[in-house]
Amino acid sequence: MQCTRCGSERVIINRKYSGQMLCGECFIETTRKKVMKDIRKYGLIERGDRVLVGLSGGKDSVMVTDILDELRNRNIIELEAVTIDEGISGYREDGIRAAGRFCAERGIPHRVVKLKDYAGITLDEIMKNPSRGACTYCGVFRRWILNREARKSGATKIATGHNLDDECQAIVMNYLEGNLENLTRIGPVTSTAGGRFIPKIKPLREIPEREVGLYVLARGLDVHLAGCPYASGSFRREIGDFLKQISVKRPTIMYSxxxxxxxxxxxxxxxxxxxxxSGTCLICGEPSSGRLCKACTFINELGVNEGEVHSDYR
Amino acid sequence: MQCTRCGSERVIINRKYSGQMLCGECFIETTRKKVMKDIRKYGLIERGDRVLVGLSGGKDSVMVTDILDELRNRNIIELEAVTIDEGISGYREDGIRAAGRFCAERGIPHRVVKLKDYAGITLDEIMKNPSRGACTYCGVFRRWILNREARKSGATKIATGHNLDDECQAIVMNYLEGNLENLTRIGPVTSTAGGRFIPKIKPLREIPEREVGLYVLARGLDVHLAGCPYASGSFRREIGDFLKQISVKRPTIMYSxxxxxxxxxxxxxxxxxxxxxSGTCLICGEPSSGRLCKACTFINELGVNEGEVHSDYR
Known part of the structure; x- marks a missing residue:
């Protein structure tokens, strides 16, 4: 087996969907080029953007930060990172540490914000008596917090590490649930609700999850590899497992x-x-399709005492 | 447990998606009413239609024939049945016998037509050296033969036994393959290509597969229950298994x-x-999106000797 690009014999990946066999260096280079090409193709970033990246410390967000850092080094963008502490004990701490180390090494401004301060409750507390799946709460709250943090920072873009598998999972979930409203919100750049949302971009949208894992290994990046304890058995996870399984025989299926x-x-x-x-949430002022945004609806449903919410966040 | 409709204690089904628990009689009655309602809602049948039903002898096609037979008895439609012998030895023979017995009992005109006569080759022969999945060949050829048989009969509608699971499988397959052209052809009445196709109707489109099985049992209908030996491992089967599995926890998912x-x-x-x-196949004259229809393309690809095709079918 030889690298189909440089002839090296140290092949680390057989990309069945493209026919390429690649060594570590060629894999990293072609992957970075692919991401940069997608950034241009979908107009994800303009010169002078101030990008806030949601950095959990996991492989996806570390990879996207690593690539955006190149744009920062070339003085194309400003970059800062926010880690959201959802309050999942025994899990989130390691991610926060990995995110902190990575940013310190690169000199990327970094801060940690807590769901507890924003919503008056942690995910562990919510999951003691939940009426929805953990991912539903977590997804809504994280999007809400990222939007608000970005506004505080004067960011012009929010970047996340969503990969090809994540995107296909979201698409198939909403196909199966028949949720057309959600479907129209999925994409490389999320809807800006007439300029009131800060655009959220997904530079890794066309990179398969397994290649994200391989990228951080090949680049020697120090990431938090554990899976979230609440994700197992979720609808998203079941769909993800199914898509992975059918991809074995059909390597191009997620692209199609x-x-x-x-x-x-x-x-x-x-x-x-x-x-x-499209309206405005009566409580927090964020864009919302109803009178209250989903995050404020959940906080209300969960019966959180208003005093629990840190005054900075109201 | 009591029947939620009549109070009988002989409950045979718990319909989780509707909350109904039903005894055999109420199950049969509500199911027939649901099918009749869908026939009206989607305008599947008009008084005076001459309906050709594709009757394999399996549970789906026997159930749809059983229900259409009621419309025949009420003098709303004329009904005839065609069984296609694809040439799958050890499997198709039993289905042909079941179809024949059923039609003889009801006095429904019935004929058997062979893929070998139409295409010069059996499915078993094709599968000795196939370049596509069995279901791809079989689906294309069966649709083609049904269209041509319907035209010979002067039928105004072609009815098939496709159930809710079948329909969802087709939808999800084409979502995953990104095949928009195929997606637009899926529905309770298939596209008529400007009147050149005889409309194909699916009265059981909203009946879950397991209820079709239960219906033939509860009605005491004699059907061919074996599964096609070529179906295992097909893309459709994998998707079907996945949809069944996620339906356990989410009973309404196929409806959504x-x-x-x-x-x-x-x-x-x-x-x-x-x-x-939309054009016309240069060989057989059937409607086609290209110069040749898919059936004639396959016959050509398979290298069938023109002499093998029965002259009646050219």
Missing amino acids: TLRGFDKIKESLIKDMHGGRK | TLRGFDKIKESLIKDMHGGRK
């Missing part, structure tokens, strides 16, 4: 799902004639 | 998939502005 979805989304949006609901 | 799809399809069709390709 993504391409098909991008076209379906265009048709859905045209057909909506701007009919998407 | 179907509802979501029906809306997506509307948007896709509007966005096509009649851009769907």
